[in-house]
Amino acid sequence: MFSSDSSSITHTSASEFTAQAVVHILERTSKLSLIHYNGVDRPFLGELSTDGDNEIKQLVQTTFPNCNISKIKQVYYPQMYGMYLLREEEMKLEVGRRVQEKLLFHVTTESRAMESLSSGLDWRRTQRNKFGCGVSFSDNADYANYYADKSPSEDTRVIMICCVLVRETYVVPRQNDGNDLIVPPDFADTSVSHTGHVYVKYNDNEFYPLFFAFYRREHEHRITSKFYRANNYRGRSNRSYNRNRW
Secondary structure (H helix, E strand, O other), X not given: OOOOOHHHOOHHHHHHHHHHHHHHHHHHOOOOEXXXXXXXXXXXXXXXXXXXXXXXXXXXHOOOOOOOEEEEEEEEOHHHHHXXXXXXXXXXXXXXXXXXXXXXXXXXXXXXXXXXXXXXXXHHHOOOOOOOOOEEEEOOHHHHHHOOOXXXXXXXXXXXXXXXXXXXXXXXXXXXXXXXXXXXXXXXXXXXXXXXXXXXXXXXXXXXXXXXXXXXXXXXXXXXXXXXXXXXXXXXXXXXXXXXXX
């Protein structure tokens, strides 16, 4: 119904495309959101209902219990969501496994989260691309926070709760840990760590930020994280192993 070539989309069809995306996203979040369509198609952050606010807090704190969330906003970006829906339909038509939609976390600074409302998430802005040229997500909010950008200039962070399309996955072998990966092999659209905590996406429009959860980064978050303890244990084990070799 819609062409993926933006140059061939007329003003009328583009308007219809955006209107359908508006209806879809408002229906999807109707039980959580206070947003009502007012004819505005530009991206903005909207308020959640009390029940919606509590539900998203619970979702985050299930895996990141000591995260003190200051506010939660719904992302309203009809054009981006419309491209996400279009990409989902394209993936369904491609040969391969059925398309799944996962709810995953991406943590970044407040400034970069706000930039994403105009430019999307860009892997080139990421300091560590362990699994190649893609955008990283996690099923664990604590993990996403622990491995997020360590920039000292911004303590206000945003947990982006994103819907992510996954069709064909490539599980990164434990022995090389993805260090030499650029893009996944064969027809995979997603790389997954051997632990199952990391999902990396390489194609635009295969993820959409539904909600922003704002919080302040604290040193306590890092030292109480189970991933901090696990890394310290591995570090001590490696040092002990190296000493015992001689």
